[in-house]
Amino acid sequence: MSSVQLLATAGLCVYLCLAAGLAAAPVSLEDEKAPAYWNERARRTLESALTLTPVTRRAKNIILFLGDGMGISTISAARIYKGQLEGGPGEDSRLAMETFPYVALAKVRRPQLLGNAPRARAVPAAPSACSRPLAALQTYNVDRQVPDSAGTGTAYLCGVKANAKTLGVSAAAVYGKCNTTWGNEVHSVLHRAKLSGKSVGIVTTTRVQHASPGASYAHVVNREWYSDADLPKEAARQGCKDIAYQLVHNTDINVILGGGRMYMTPRKTPDPEYPTDPKQSGTRKDGLDLVENWLSAKEGARYVWNKEGLDAVDENSTDYLLGLFEPKDMKYELNRDASTDPSIVEMTEKAVRILRRNPRGFFLFVEGGRIDHGHHSSRAKQALSEAVLLDRAVARAAELTDASETLTVVTADHSHVFSFGGSTPRGNSIFGLAPKKAEDRRPYTSILYGNGPGYAIANGSRPDVSSLPIEDKDYRQQAAVPLDTETHAGEDVAIMARGPMAHLFHGVQEQNYVAHVLAYAACLEPYHAGPECPAPSCRSGSPGLGHPHSLLLVALGAASLLLRM
Numbered sequence: 001m002s003s004v005q006l007l008a009t010a011g012l013c014v015y016l017c018l019a020a021g022l023a024a025a026p027v028s029l030e031d032e033k034a035p036a037y038w039n040e041r042a043r044r045t046l047e048s049a050l051t052l053t054p055v056t057r058r059a060k061n062i063i064l065f066l067g068d069g070m071g072i073s074t075i076s077a078a079r080i081y082k083g084q085l086e087g088g089p090g091e092d093s094r095l096a097m098e099t100f101p102y103v104a105l106a107k108v109r110r111p112q113l114l115g116n117a118p119r120a121r122a123v124p125a126a127p128s129a130c131s132r133p134l135a136a137l138q139t140y141n142v143d144r145q146v147p148d149s150a151g152t153g154t155a156y157l158c159g160v161k162a163n164a165k166t167l168g169v170s171a172a173a174v175y176g177k178c179n180t181t182w183g184n185e186v187h188s189v190l191h192r193a194k195l196s197g198k199s200v201g202i203v204t205t206t207r208v209q210h211a212s213p214g215a216s217y218a219h220v221v222n223r224e225w226y227s228d229a230d231l232p233k234e235a236a237r238q239g240c241k242d243i244a245y246q247l248v249h250n251t252d253i254n255v256i257l258g259g260g261r262m263y264m265t266p267r268k269t270p271d272p273e274y275p276t277d278p279k280q281s282g283t284r285k286d287g288l289d290l291v292e293n294w295l296s297a298k299e300g301a302r303y304v305w306n307k308e309g310l311d312a313v314d315e316n317s318t319d320y321l322l323g324l325f326e327p328k329d330m331k332y333e334l335n336r337d338a339s340t341d342p343s344i345v346e347m348t349e350k351a352v353r354i355l356r357r358n359p360r361g362f363f364l365f366v367e368g369g370r371i372d373h374g375h376h377s378s379r380a381k382q383a384l385s386e387a388v389l390l391d392r393a394v395a396r397a398a399e400l401t402d403a404s405e406t407l408t409v410v411t412a413d414h415s416h417v418f419s420f421g422g423s424t425p426r427g428n429s430i431f432g433l434a435p436k437k438a439e440d441r442r443p444y445t446s447i448l449y450g451n452g453p454g455y456a457i458a459n460g461s462r463p464d465v466s467s468l469p470i471e472d473k474d475y476r477q478q479a480a481v482p483l484d485t486e487t488h489a490g491e492d493v494a495i496m497a498r499g500p501m502a503h504l505f506h507g508v509q510e511q512n513y514v515a516h517v518l519a520y521a522a523c524l525e526p527y528h529a530g531p532e533c534p535a536p537s538c539r540s541g542s543p544g545l546g547h548p549h550s551l552l553l554v555a556l557g558a559a560s561l562l563l564r565m
């Protein structure tokens with residue numbers, strides 16, 4: 001492990017250990033001057049950490065929350081923003097994702113379990129406690145140091161690292177080359193959960209055919225092949241199918257909520273919400289109405305396209321729900337019309353209420369997909385608002401599920417070149433100015449981007465930001481390098497978990513490890529053979545992973561080793 005990784009782990013550890021067990025009390029800056037304030041907080045945190053025990057049974061349900069582009073700097077800034085929205089200074093606030101009762105320690109051996117270190121008689125509680133609660137993930141793609149959302153989605157959902165811009169295929173598949181798809185497909189934990197008899201769902205604020213949700217059901221060498229109108233002629237001739245088509249024809253998904261109507265209906269089909277705007281019309285050249293196809297293939301299926309329709313769905317009698325609320329991506333939370341479009345919180349709640357009726361359990365993937373878009377456009381307020389809403393969805397799902405049987409995981413696919421700094425005082429608006437002027441004698445905002453459309457140097461100088469609407473939701477923070485879209489960043493992302501097997505997220509891991517823990521926790525292939533795993537209900541016979549049989553055996557061996565720990 002590099003020193004950077006060690007530092008990152010130590011930092012995350014301190015951060016998480018401090019976060020766990022803190023009661024949310026309104027902070028008084030006066031109180032903070034007394035050592036007793038800090039000592040008492042830390043003591044409570046310590047007590048809480050010492051009582052944590054890992055939940056070592058398998059999980060009935062899995063919820064994977066993914067903040068697209070939600071790097072650690074975004075999580076920290078969102079925490080402050082959340083606290084400031086509640087009227088506090090913000091820094092001492094806590095996100096719901098940070099309150100997960102992480103597992104511990106004492107009875108769990110450290111991860112030398114594969115045999116390269118002498119077995120300790122007993123594992124000291126404290127170090128172990130610190131190493132387990134929060135893990136970091138290395139996000140690079142097979143072909144990229146700084147990844148994209150398609151290659152990373154394939155990693156954390158399918159368990160195999162892949163090339164950028166490809167979905168549900170291994171790195172043997174070549175971007176854009178249709179005929180390299182076949183034989184290189186890898187299957188997601190969502191797909192495997194369905195084969196094991198669970199109900200499955202996806203919720204996203206982007207189009208449901210977008211990269212992150214797409215990795216849960218599609219196998220495609222170009223993430224932008226949303227509808228058949230996006231397929232190059234050669235790809236169509238070779239038999240490749242667009243992502244919308246695969247959404248309806250690959251995995252039998254119970255709940256699909258997000259945007260993306262225009263890829264589902266024939267060309268020129270007017271959009272129900274924007275019937276007079278031809279740019280929002282259907283795009284399919286093959287004449288298929290995929291919404292109709294989906295409805296007719298499922299018993300008791302419902303389709304809705306606005307909040308009113310979603311609210312009217314009876315979750316106790318609906319087994320299949322398709323909700324597409326915009327032609328493309330859903331609106332930013334700050335631009336959303338709450339009377340016509342549901343929030344990510346409302347979509348998540350509906351999905352959980354439908355899926356949890358399955359006695360065999362469920363798998364739900366929830367993506368806060370537009371954190372990423374806010375950052376790409378360098379509109380930090382949009383990005384952070386999306387992150388705060390994703391966190392509210394995390395909180396709502398935690399209320400609706402039982403932590404003893406539901407493994408809930410919150411992570412990100414990659415980071416962004418987003419930072420905040422500048423020796424700002426306590427309680428400074430997260431969108432506010434740093435207290436001192438820069439060397440150009442002009443003020444600067446605490447939030448800055450490494451690159452992006454916020455680059456503003458004209459005639460050799462920056463504009464004076466104190467005269468600009470820096471608190472506005474669409475204000476673009478300044479960037480050092482001009483780009484029309486700000487870029488992802490390559491540092492590790494955090495992963496937070498609660499529930500059964502949450503303790504298996506520890507240390508700094510490759511991103512594809514996530515899918516393996518999820519599969520192991522829920523008794524999904526290839527980790528489905530344990531004695532405590534339920535008998536299969538409708539297995540396809542395909543291992544689903546594209547692994548050679550021998551690898552499967554190795555994996556099962558590792559799983560049984562884990563079990564004995």
Ligand SMILES: [Zn+2]
Binds near residue numbers: 069149373376488
């Ligand atoms: Zn992005």
